[in-house]
Amino acid sequence: MDLSELTAAVRADLSHALVALDFDGTLAPIVPDPADSRPVDGTVGALSALAGRGAQVAIITGRDAHTVLELSGLAVVPGLIVEGLYGAESWRDGELTSPPTPEAIEQLRQRLPGIVATGDKNVWIEDKRLSLVVHGRLARDPDAALAPLRAPVLALAAELGFEVHDGRGVIELRLPGFDKAGALRRLVDLVRPSSVLFAGDDVGDLPAFAAVRSMRSSGAAAYGVGVRSSEVPELADSADVLVDGPGGVLELLTALVG
Numbered sequence: 001m002d003l004s005e006l007t008a009a010v011r012a013d014l015s016h017a018l019v020a021l022d023f024d025g026t027l028a029p030i031v032p033d034p035a036d037s038r039p040v041d042g043t044v045g046a047l048s049a050l051a052g053r054g055a056q057v058a059i060i061t062g063r064d065a066h067t068v069l070e071l072s073g074l075a076v077v078p079g080l081i082v083e084g085l086y087g088a089e090s091w092r093d094g095e096l097t098s099p100p101t102p103e104a105i106e107q108l109r110q111r112l113p114g115i116v117a118t119g120d121k122n123v124w125i126e127d128k129r130l131s132l133v134v135h136g137r138l139a140r141d142p143d144a145a146l147a148p149l150r151a152p153v154l155a156l157a158a159e160l161g162f163e164v165h166d167g168r169g170v171i172e173l174r175l176p177g178f179d180k181a182g183a184l185r186r187l188v189d190l191v192r193p194s195s196v197l198f199a200g201d202d203v204g205d206l207p208a209f210a211a212v213r214s215m216r217s218s219g220a221a222a223y224g225v226g227v228r229s230s231e232v233p234e235l236a237d238s239a240d241v242l243v244d245g246p247g248g249v250l251e252l253l254t255a256l257v258g
């Protein structure tokens, strides 16, 4: 399948399409400080136009929903749904549905800095309220800076009941039992779309690409768009088409509106 075939397939019944998109690396370029993430210019307009044509637009992100809305300005997109923290929370029509705060998060907040402090000073912790992320992108070699932390992080996470997942220059300590496949499937159950387009760039998006493949093998019109990156080469085998950067995603979104 190439990009024009995929575009035509979704455009064929755009008013019943589900367009579900990752945020960092997909709508917003990867930057050293997550607080600086912004979608490329034109993204809010393109997604609003898609929603105006009847498509259901959704963001499925590892960020918490409020942070992604603040950074992106996407709350103005009509009918937008945000699945935050890998689907642990959901935002719609200004209402956030969120799981209870895990009791162990306070212990994690107290003990994780002790592990991180033993390594590179450029490694730091992002607090996402219900989960924490160890960031290595500011280090000269992010993978090398994170490598010695992996075993103690895994041990602490196992003790406190969190899951550990790698990401682009990060180690995530997540609430257990959530991933982007589950989030995408819940959206499909809710929206009952005639076609599904999912776009992502990171290791955490791979379960959603697998869900897309599984939906298609069951006969659904489901398509995966990967954002090419040397950091996640396995994306090439998971997505139906690859595009270059958030700019490439925006071109696709613009082409969908026509």
Ligand SMILES: O=P(O)(O)OC[C@H]1O[C@H](O[C@H]2O[C@H](CO)[C@@H](O)[C@H](O)[C@H]2O)[C@H](O)[C@@H](O)[C@@H]1O
Pocket (backbone or CB within 6 Å): 022, 023, 024, 025, 029, 030, 031, 032, 033, 034, 037, 060, 061, 062, 063, 126, 128, 133, 137, 167, 168, 169, 170, 172, 202, 204
């Ligand atoms: O599912 P996403 O919307 O892609 O969120 C996944 C993680 O994204 C953020 O980290 C990534 O983007 C940062 C800003 O560009 C970058 O500095 C970092 O190296 C990337 O891994 C975010 O900070 C995490 O909390 C998200 O889980």
